[in-house]
Amino acid sequence: MTIAMSDEFASRWALVDFGPAGMAAADEAEDAKSQCHSWMVYAEAAWRGQAYLYSRQLFAIGQFLDLELATLDDRVCAGTEQKDLLDPYAVAVDYVAIAFAGTQRAARALVAMAVAASERLPKTADLLRRTVISPEMFEKVVDRTDIIDDHEIVAQVDDDLADTLARAGHISEKAAERIADRIVDKRDADANKKRREKAQRRKNVTNRDYPGGLGGINITADAEESRLAYEAVEVMIAGVCPNDPRTRGALRSAAAIARLRKLPFTCACTDKETCTASQGEEEISERQARIIVRAVCQKSTLAGADDDPGFLDGHGPISASHVRDLAQRPDALVRDLDLDKLLTPRMTLKPCTALAPEPASADRDGDSGGGDGPARHDADEQAAALTARTAFRHVSANASTAQRAEGHVSTAQRAEGHVSMGQRAEGRVSTGQRAEGPVPPVFLTGTAQRSDPYRPTEALDVLVRALFGTCTVPGCNRPAWNCELDHCEEFDHVCPASGGPTCLCNLNPKCKRHHLLKTHLGASNPADGWVDEQWIDDDGTVWTAITVHGMTFETRAANQWLFPQLAGVRCAHQAQAPPEPAPPGPAGADGTGGCRTGGGLRVVTEYKHAWRRALRLRSGTTERARLRRIRERAAEAGGPPPF
Structure with missing residues (x-):
């Protein structure tokens, strides 16, 4: 009987056409590479389909609860005395447990998810239907927001979560959890304080036995x-x-x-x-003694002027009170990180190459030991980065400040029609043309060390790591300060003028493993390997995209919220056409210009550059633009997947 029932359900699903949802089997007549791509597209579509089906499951359970508990609700509203032998809600949970052959605990959790989807976070739950988030992500954010009791605040959190998660791109469960923590702290600092106080009571050391004669110690x-x-x-x-x-x-x-x-x-x-x-x-x-743990926050938060959350490397968002507690430790050290060394108010830019930033004067050196930036201003919007350095018996901490230059445009004043390197976004003017419209008054400049343009200045190093928070490959949660900084478009040591710049538009953290994968794969054909891109959009948001087996995944910089100073900022390299390859010949004394011959990874790098340029010339719009159009059409349609 059980086997027959299983066959019946299998036959029902076998009749469903999943092709319109992207689940089309690979054509065996295609080559192995094409089949690999097709099967990965199939698997990714099936993964998103699980989110849609989960949303339908939660919807059905919610409808069941409404009907099952309707009589109880009527009696409660009428003031009738309740004499039920068993709690109707507990009985409904039992029904759910039987239907899904689950434990009481699992059934209660599933019912709680259904209640959250219908009553507490309906807009966030709709992202399941739209296959933007996974079931695991939804469960994480429900758990992280459960501490809020005020219905109005819950509605605000739901709005913020739905908007932020929808624009976050391809993120992990941990990233979704960090987004929820930050939004809860922003909307209800008291609830977050209560959660921290409750968490303090959970500090403990526990022991646990494992199979095979092992045991574990957990320190909270x-x-x-x-x-x-x-x-x-x-x-x-x-x-x-x-x-x-x-x-x-x-x-x-x-x-x-x-x-x-x-x-x-x-x-x-x-x-x-x-x-x-x-x-x-x-x-x-x-x-x-050389161990460093860093936290980043707005300077106004550190001074107590506001309660914006901070970010602790390797952990995620932390409350303003937590940041201040760190800064008040006797072993803490506070340092200023001045973003004026990177943010330059200008209405025009001199021509420059992608390799070398515009030469800086002695009093505007981008290196950590440089002097003051250009024209200091009384900044009413400042940022701080708190860093803790310690061994078991020695701790010091750093907190840094970033000042916003005067003349910084708001998002409403940002310029349109700028030129992007290699025509990287739809609607931008082609390579070699000047952008129409006003040039934004604040640019990122002086991002590379003048003595070694391959290496970033200290200010850029801290900004990049704090901005992304972790390794930028989706799903990897390696802390940014435990990662290596990688040039997305490789810095070409063979032909430096032809390579990617050392700039926020081209630099991000990658763990050792993913850095090696990106660097070494795709030697014979970059389309088969790991090719990533990075860009700054019109409102100053930094995005990364990685293409593997022909599939492109976009992700927004996780901690963009931490640096409001970047709103509307433009990169100097995006204000003009990218440089053409340098002619063969010796490089200059500063490493710029010229093209040297070589082998090994040098050849691979040169080949990847050529492949990137050819790809941009072949297509007026990139894969990123194609994905954007798909998202826009899906948002306009607003309907469920076509199955």
Whole structure:
């Protein structure tokens, strides 16, 4: 009987045509590369379909609850005395548990999701129907917003969540959770304070048994303390020699246990004569003293003028009170990061190449040791970055300030019709043409070190890491300050004038693994490998896009909210046509110009540049523009997927 019922449901689904939803099987007559692309498109469409079906499931459960509890509601409203033997709501949950063969706990959670979708967060839940977010993302944001009781504030949070998640691009569950935390803190600081106080009571150390004779210790502490402790373990295991046979996880376990039990932590290699381990107490202490945990916030928040949230590297948004607590620690150090070194008020720009930013005067050096920026102004909008440096017994912290230059245009005053590098967005003028309309008064300039244009200034380094927060590959949550900064369009060491600039429009953090994947894949055909792009749109928002197997995924910079100073900012490289490849010949003394021959990755880089240029010339609009048109049509239609 069970088998027959299963076959019946399978036959019903087999009759459904999923082709219009993008789930079309690969054509076996195609080559392997085309089939790989087709199957990935199929799988991605099926993943989005799960979100749509989940929204229908929650809708049906909500309708069931409304009908099942309607009589109870009528009796409560009439003031009738309740003498039910069993709670009608609990009985309804039992029905749900039976229907889905789930536990009471799972059924209550599913019913709670249905109630949230129909009553608390209906606009956010509609993103499920539109397949913008996944079921897991919805469950995360419901959990993070559950602490709010005020119905008006809940409605505001729902509006903000729906808008922010819809514009966030291709993000992970963790990113959605961080968005919810930030919005809750913004709309209801008291609720967030209550959550933090409640969380403080959950601090604990617990022990748990695992199969195979293993056990685990879980330490719950303040976010910054747990980060510092984790990094302390990381620097302990960094001292073992390459011949240590243990995995990285096993090394962490051994190091933490050794530290807790005050036992020596030694290298486990077998040949002690050739061992290069540096595990002495002084060596470990020296490495731990260089540990840095950073937080970023507006300077006005640090001064108590407002309660805008901050961002803690490796954790996510934190409340204003949490930021101030960090700044008040006796081992904290506050530094100023002046964005005037990057934001230059100008109405015109001199011609410059994509490689080298406009030469800066001595008093406007972009390096960390440079002097004051051009014309200081009394800024009423400032930002701060708080950084904590520590070992187990030593902590220092940094907080930095970014000043907004006078003359910065608002989003309503931003210029239209600018020129983008390589015609990267629909509706922009073609390469080599000047933009029509006014030029924005604030540009990003002086982003690269004058002595080494491959490397960013300290101001840009901090801005890029704080702006993105994590590795920019979707789904990777590696903290930005534990990542490497990558030039999206490769900085061409062979022909520097032909490569990508060291600028906010072209620089983002990637973890070691994803940086290697991006760099080394696609040597013979970039279309097969990892090719990413980055751009600043008309309102100053920074976007990244990565193309793998012909599929492009866009993501908005996660912490754009943290830097209102960037609203409407334009990049100097986007104000003019990109440079043509430099003619063959020796490079100049500063590394600019010229083209040297080489092999290996140099050849790969040159080939990728050529492929990018050819792609832009072939198409007047990019894959990004195509995706934008698809989103706009879907938003206008407003209907469910076509199945």
